[in-house]
Amino acid sequence: MPAPLPVDWLKRLGINDILGVKVEDWDYIYTGIYCDEMARSGLSGPGGSLNAGFAFGISPIVKFGSRQLQEKFLPDLLTGKKRGCIAITEPEAGSDVANITTTAVKSADGQHYIVNGTKKWITNGIWSDYTTMAVRTGGPGAAGLSVLVVPLKNHPGVTMRRLKVSGQVTGGTTYIELDDVKVPVSNIVGREGDGMRIIMTNFNHERLVIAIGATRQARVALSAAFSYCLKREAFGKTLMDQPVVRHRLAKAGAELETMWAWVEQILYQLTHLSKEEGDRQLGGLTALAKAKSGMVLNECAQTAVLLFGGNGFTKTGQGELVEAILRDVPGIRIPGGSEDVLLDLSVRQLVKVYQAEEKKLSQSSKI
Incomplete structure (x- = not known):
């Protein structure tokens, strides 16, 4: 669920903490940790099967639903008795x-x-x-x-x-x-008639969650390749001793570390901005981060598969994990707003923010 959580509802339903964290203390840093850990296997399965429906389907009811609507659906949805x-x-x-x-x-x-x-x-x-x-x-x-x-x-x-x-x-x-x-x-x-506003606001959380999980998947893929290259030998030495291999790992690793730093930056900003300011200032950047996370995952997964060689092309054995991660890539680059659409959307939203801020500066200078 987007942070902050619906604290009153959760406490009413007997949910006072999540893994020891009080529900009133839960912010987007904790959301980031949770989503990152759910993707630690390297696969989208845990998060995709357990979280996605709840994370994206319940939020509009909490944020925009009438009290009557919330009373009707939230008790069963928030406790997992019913799925959404x-x-x-x-x-x-x-x-x-x-x-x-x-x-x-x-x-x-x-x-x-x-x-x-x-x-x-x-x-x-x-x-x-x-x-x-x-x-x-x-x-x-x-x-x-x-x-x-x-x-x-x-x-x-x-x-x-x-x-x-x-x-x-x-x-x-x-x-x-x-x-x-x-x-x-x-x-x-x-x-x-409120549909478009509700949907677009909801997309911000969805895209951020996707970006977090995709970045962890990219790390798992690259980590697996790194480990494999330390032990796999070719031409009389390990793959890690081959300059071309180190070059591939370095390029993919630079993309990965940059992406994770950006994700953490967005999470940090969300803990210090109001919901309204977060949506306004970070909506375009979140769309861009989601698009970029798919590109980074693609780069890291392809790098891993290539370095595993034939093992990376096989659904069983040493390379089965990176082979599966590579198949997950389209599920990051397309759902939640396809990559090309988000690249365009991000700049259009950033133009609006830029123009609004420029107007404020202009007015303040006149004063």
Whole structure:
């Protein structure tokens, strides 16, 4: 969950600490430690299967949901009795959130939304009881979007099937079809038309969590290669004694250490900025960090596989870990906003911040 945690809710549910840390003391530094440790195996499996749905699907209810909505869903979701996920992406609209086509039209009696459409590549969907879903309640474009909490498992009109993906195989990637699904109007998160703002704010946390995990995966891959190069011999000496090998490790290592320093910097800033200032100042940088983490993971994973040679091309044996990490790379570079989209988005958001700050300086100089 984004920090700070919903302390009142957690204490009400009997959750007073997390591994000895008081819930009121939990900040983004602890979030960073947690996400880093969850990826220490080098694989996306633990975090992808256990965390993703909760981390991204519950937050909008906490931040933007009415008291009635929170009372309805948070007791079971925050304690893990029920599972939740986020459902935004569609077959024809992924990073292009403003053009999603899943509709939610009010019933004749005004008591329900009737939801029709499809959602694709939904992490944890197959296991989830509920999803926080982006739907179109109004006209075209971003202004017509809203967010609903939609029941999934065993709910009339909902059909789900597991998708086979190349990496993150334990993430439960799901295709969801919605055929006249009745959802109470009270399940709306915020107000009609608030969807784009809710979704984009939620993305900041998602992208930061992805960047942390990806950077740890990159470290595991490079660490495995480093260890292998110390013992593997070729041409009468270890790989580590070959200048070309040391050069490869140095280039990838420089990218890795730079990336981790940046992640820690963002985590530190988030502990000292208000939520509003954090979103405003760091939204673009977080998008950029997520994009860069995928590039760094790709560099480190490819370096590791190449240095393992044939073992790095094999799904079993000495190189099985780095081979699996390399397959996870697209799952970092595409979900949560694809790389090219985020590179563009980051600069556009930074331009807005720059212009706003420039305007403040101009006004203060006149005073």
